[in-house]
Amino acid sequence: MNSMTGFGRATQIVDGLQCIIEIKSVNSRFLDLNIRSPKQVNSVEHSIRKCIQKTIHRGKVDVFVTLQDVADREKQFIINSSLKHQIQDLLVSEGFYREPQEVPLSAVMAISNDWVQIQDSEVTEDVLQSLVTDTTTNALNALVSMRQSEGIHIQQDLLHRLSQMTNIIEDINSHKADAVIAYKENLRTK
Secondary structure: OOOOOEEEEEEEEEOOEEEEEEEEEEOOOOEEEEEEOOHHHHHHHHHHHHHHHHHOOOEEEEEEEEEEEOOOOOEEEEEOHHHHHHHHHHHHHOOOOOOHHHOOHHHHHHHOOOOEEEEEOOOOHHHHHHHHHHHHHHHHHHHHHHHHHHHHHHHHHHHHHHHHHHHHHHHHHHHHHHHHHHHHHHHHHO
16 A cells, blocks of 8 residues: 655756656646746656656645756857957047057956856756756656655554544444443433
8 A cells, every 4th residue: 555645855966967857746636747847857857747747646746946056167268259359349449549459358347247148057958858858767766765655654554543433333233232232221210
């Protein structure tokens, strides 16, 4: 016997990228699967859905996916040359410098540093797929384990209650002949 209620969490780190997946389930007649994830996981969300549907067939299931950088990854610098040239032209047109080539980098940076962007290197689709799938499987295993453990407790509670009910029925059956006699006697005396 398995409980419908459970929680599973798994964390995995690959190439400085940490994936945390939490799965929560509660009772429901049909499978109602909701996945909340960052945009960069959209391409592998279908894999998460298939992985969960293989194991869970009923219940309201909420999945929370978090991706975080936990180590220094290789960076990419993206330079918006058009914006840099606009800032240089502005400084020339305002009379601070004669030629755009004379404008030092520090002057351009003093106005705006939006023309330089630093981004982490892209994670390949295969690495992301593997990371998310493995983490989902581990979180799902934790959820199933919790549901089984909870199911054992529910089964023990039901068996205990059934035993109590059986004892009460046996007690009633052992006193029913006396109860009928007492009831008839009570009717005669009225």
